[in-house]
Amino acid sequence: MSYRVCLVCMGNICRSPMAEVVLRKALADRGLADRVVVESAGTGGWHEGDPMDERALRILSDHGYDGSMHRARQFTKDWFDRHDLVLAMDLDNLANLRRIAPAGVEVRLFRSFDPAAPANAEVPDPYYGGREGFEEVLALVESAAEGVAKHVADEID
Template identity: 40%
Template sequence: MIRVLFVCLGNICRSPMAEGVFRKMAADEQLADQIEVDSAGTSDWHVGKPPHQGTLSKLTEYKVSSEGMAGRQLTKEDAEGFDYIIGMDAENIANIRERFEDADHQRIIRFLDLTSHQKDLPDPYFTGDFQETYDLVLEGCQSLLELIKKEEFAK
């Protein structure tokens, strides 16, 4: 089982959006039984809360399930439990590495580094532009799925 964790600041906008989109992509490729997907936030502000209404609206619009999603905070144990840890921006990456302290995790990736954009994924909590974020999430998730298929399933 390949385990993927998407991480943003509050775990209510970007990371649950990516979780839902990636989960759907894996299912569409008949890989749902081989890829497990989750999301977390570096802060504890929204623990136990559902995704932001803007994220839920986009997921509903594109027929992506948000079932079972609730905010949770990144834990040190996540370093051991996930094969790919995807941070939405440079600050998230720094916070992930700080939280994991000495954990030698090989696959901590800034999300849009998987694409040609090579920048931080805009946070729609602040920008209000959930469509831009969704479009970039879609592109990043497609690139991540291709990477995982190449690295994990082409062996």
């Protein structure tokens, strides 16, 4: 049986797929790749089926990650039934997820697992900016991914 994690942003073409790729590697580095499924989705569906934003893909590639297989999907209420941990990239998406979450389901911010991050820290949306915004997103998700991987390891051991 696998533990399942879903990372959620707005359109599922920048932040959450970058975090998905980074978290997968962090879990693989801990020897958990065969025990944990990592997925991502967006609260909006306008990019469904699209590949990752080219700028996000380029930043990942420049840092040794491969995001080429990603296709955007939309998070729907039934996804809560098949995921053990749902993490939002920002407060708006956190609120959207909490509105549709069944009673008793906890949804958290992705950066809440980064001990250096302040309370309610978000992964900012780089979509309307340049390369530096995507570099910032990668640095933030790399910092938080280690904490998420540790949490997941503790949950499944």
